Each structure stands twice: as C-alpha cells, then as structure tokens.
Amino acid sequence: MSVAIVAALWWCYFAGDDERAGLRMTEASSRRRSTLALTAFALDHYVMILGLVLLAAGVRFVTGDVFAVAPAAGAWLLAFGVALYLVGDARYRQELALGPALIRYLAALVCAATGLIGLAVASLWQLLALLIVLVVVIAGEAARAKSPTIPSIDPVS
Numbered sequence: 001m002s003v004a005i006v007a008a009l010w011w012c013y014f015a016g017d018d019e020r021a022g023l024r025m026t027e028a029s030s031r032r033r034s035t036l037a038l039t040a041f042a043l044d045h046y047v048m049i050l051g052l053v054l055l056a057a058g059v060r061f062v063t064g065d066v067f068a069v070a071p072a073a074g075a076w077l078l079a080f081g082v083a084l085y086l087v088g089d090a091r092y093r094q095e096l097a098l099g100p101a102l103i104r105y106l107a108a109l110v111c112a113a114t115g116l117i118g119l120a121v122a123s124l125w126q127l128l129a130l131l132i133v134l135v136v137v138i139a140g141e142a143a144r145a146k147s148p149t150i151p152s153i154d155p156v157s
Contacts, residue, residue: 008134047088055081062123075118
C-alpha cells in the first residue's frame, strides 16, 4: 500500500507539468527567474522532500503489522507526510502557474485528518484513505485537463 502511495505522489508531481514549468522559467524575466528558482525549485521542493521523509518515518512505524492500530506517532507521520508533500506541490504549481492548486490544498487537509483514522483503526485503513485521496486528486485533475473549454465569443467580429 505504501508503494502505491509513493507512486501516486510521483504521479501528482510528474503529471505533464514539467514541460510547462520549463517554459514558465524561460518566459520569465531574469529577476523573476531568480525568484522562481529560490521559491518553486528550492523551498517548495524542500517542503515536498520533508513530506516524503515524514511519510517514510510513518511507514516505518506501521510496516510491522498493518492490521494493528498504529502508534500515534506513526499515524500522524503518515498523515502529515502526505499532507506536507501536497502543500509543497501545490505551492510549486501555484508559483509557476501550472494550474489550479486548490484541489491539492484541500487534499492536504483531508490527508492530515486521516491521522484520526490511524488512531482508531488498523493502519491499513489509513493507508487506503491516503491512497484514495491521492487517486481522487489525480483523476480530478486529469478530468479537468480533458474537459473541453467553452470558446469565447469575440464581440468585435
């Protein structure tokens, strides 16, 4: 289950935005490019990396027996690890104007709340809840990207 969560996080990050991110950097002024390098490509990525470290620490707590209730530290590390990753990813997307980041911020809140699930039931259910949230984010953004846009009507012509 934890491998599926990591795969979903990978999918969230590499959802085709890498080319647009490069384009945003080349289109930006040199001053803006410096700011983007510091914020989007450094700070936001440090937040995502910290989220992955917290997730890994949480997985370490629950790998012994996923059918048992995780220790509180494990449940919260899982929850806040994925949530922090999504916050960093949302900030990255927002900073580079790669698309709406709101769904990722909302998903981060839901992921943080899964810590309560981990305190009450087997950690397998918390891992499943985290995976479902990530799949909803990926599917929602894929559906948004495929939805046809309504053409604007030019009042001049």
